[in-house]
Amino acid sequence: MAEKPPIGVIGAGWVGLVTATCFAELGHPVVVREIVQGKVDSLSRGELVMHEPGLQELLTKNLDHMTFTTDMGELLQRTRLMFVCVDTPPTYSGDADLSRVETVVQEVGDSNDHALIMKSTVPVGTGAAIRRRKHDLAYVSCPEFLKEGTAVEDFMHPDRVVIGADNGDWAGAAVEELYRPLGGEIVRTDIASAEMIKLASNAFLATKISFINEIANVCEEVGADVTEVARGMGLDNRIGPKFLAAGIGYGGSCFPKDVTALKQLAGNSGYHFQLLNAVIEVNELQKRRVIGKLKKHLGDNLVHKKIALLGLSFKPNTDDMREASSLVLSARLAGEGAEVTAYDPVAAERAGELLPGVEICDDPLTALSGADAAVVVTEWPQFKELDWNAVRDAMKTPLVIDGRNVLDAETLTAAGFAYEGVGRPSAGVPAEAFDAAPAAAG
Ligand code: UDX
Helix, strand or coil, X not given: CCCCCCEEEECCCHHHHHHHXXXXXXXXXXXXXXXXXXXXXXXXXXXXXXXXXXXXXXXXXXXXXXXXXXXXXXXXXXXXXXXXXXXXXXXXXCCEXXXXXXXXXXXXXXXXXXXXXXXXXXXXXXXXXXXXXXCCCEEEECCCCCCCCCHHHHHHCCCEEEEEECCCCHHHHHHHHHHHHHCCEEEEECHHHHHHHHHHHHHHHHHHHHHHHHHHHHHHHHCCCHHHHHHHHHCCCCCCCCCCCCCCCCCCCCHHHHHHHHHHHHHHCCCCCHXXXXXXXXXXHHHHHHHHHHHHHHCCCCCCCXXXXXXXCCCCCCCCCCCCHHHHHHHHHHHCCCEEEEXXXXXXXXXXXXXXXXXXXXXXXXXXXXXCEEEXXXXXXXXXXXXXXXXXXXXXXXXXXXXXXXXXXXXXXXXXXXXXXXXXXXXXXXXXXXXXXXXXXX
């Protein structure tokens, strides 16, 4: 079998590590340049510095042909194709901070034998600007569509691989060859369109989530069940069933950042992208609606009420707390004078420094003990398996706000709980207790 070309990866963050490890799994020698010496040291020992299912096993298996270094020179010497996986966080203005990308471009210099393959999410026009300055440097926009918690699967079985390159650029064909074994649609396009595909895809998914969250909020007023509505909507193949799960808002390192970056890009280009303003506002308000649900059952005064948060990470199967709904919710509860306890299967350590004043417990029952209410913030599967009779005996008030509609309302009602989901006004409420929807006007 022909020797697989060595792959360079710049940045050992979540995207960089998944990219590097998966290419190593595909048989490529991989050189990863990371500026934090501590991360280089632990990764060189095969110790993963983050939680991503399946990644540690792949790192251990492929370590013999993976090199981690702080030296860009080693990367330039040993690889031609260099995936740029540095972070592009939002600045205070909401624009993407491209300083780390800029540093990489400077460090690569004027090589005419290397290609920068941009995995980092950047504003449309970034590639063109780099090409104008670095005529000899090949450039490919190859955005990632990995979801935390399923990143290895997403890499190995992509729906599509987007490759933006100038016509005739050798690197576009080289990147296409790298991804061909994985299957999935190869989308060869221009650089600007590739950059926009990434931003537009994430913004659309976030829009879908804010849309179903608003539908859920209307369902609460008119007596419909949003999980049933989503089921009926999702069977339309123009809509699809995914990303129609109503809850207490989206978080993570991508959706909030990319939606804002697209809004800013549009604004900076002279277009007011009104829809995205609404998507962002709906998402922020959705995280706060839990307070109203708590007050509905506990009264307006939450001072000294003990609220137990089940789940802290922005989604299950990750310890990532970036833009997690738990951050906004715990701050709002503190503002109401409530006492907050919490449990999360893996994010507890990261959450500690992010949630001052929150008592983070080692197990759910301790967090729930003496609580006036429990709030499911992250849909970790283990919460479905809790012994709800034991939970009821431990809590002061048997009230559960299910922020992700992940629990079985009937089970909780049978165990003596008041259950409140999102967009599910009749779930968990005995039929006779639920007021019918307001009589149709007429
Ligand atoms: C997202 C995109 O899915 C991925 O393509 C991109 O590369 C990176 O950003 P990620 O942020 O890892 O991936 O997780 P995702 O599964 O998309 O969930 C993002 C947020 O949306 C989470 O907070 C999740 O709870 C929320 N969500 C998701 C909903 O509220 N409802 C849904 O139906 C789906």
